[in-house]
Amino acid sequence: DAGVIQSPRHEVTEMGQEVTLRCKPISGHDYLFWYRQTMMRGLELLIYFNNNVPIDDSGMPEDRFSAKMPNASFSTLKIQPSEPRDSAVYFCASSRTGLHQPQHFGDGTRLSIL
């Protein structure tokens, strides 16, 4: 079975540019999560969706960050405008039954903002 698929794997861009990260969850998983991982702050939950509806976005750091899930098989995390401090690895994860259950993670997008 295909796992969670993220693209791109790596992104390098200049500050001020718009960045779009993409995720395809595991088929049949009703929950989708976006995380950010940095050395300083570790793994942080940014936002999660249930049946394509955002449930909790309290972890989104600023208005520059936005996430959408137009259908059950696709989600995007957008940063506009990007800043150097946004450099991190961004993970998408999905779960069949919820926040409190095991999550399956993608391999992440390593984002570098110059």
Add this chain to the structure above:
Amino acid sequence: GQQLNQSPQSMFIQEGEDVSMNCTSSSIFNTWLWYKQDPGEGPVLLIALYKAGELTSNGRLTAQFGITRKDSFLNISASIPSDVGIYFCAGSKYNNNDMRFGAGTRLTVKP
């Protein structure tokens, strides 16, 4: 957000040795999960714990949900080189949308 207190931060051990790491919190959690992350990959679930006092094994791995619900530990017996990686604990609470991760324990196993 605020993280769980995970220790040790790193461990250097000889192949064949046993390993123990733990996570603690000042508040109660309803679920404890343990993940392992290899370089360039996402975390992979090792063990999930749902009840206070629960002891669960997965091969050479054993994890326990602390009786106070404020801590959990993970043991690895007879370590092998492929155990190298970063181990994360994660805790969640049912009464709010709260999922937190520990800072991770980086394990190095010398052959």
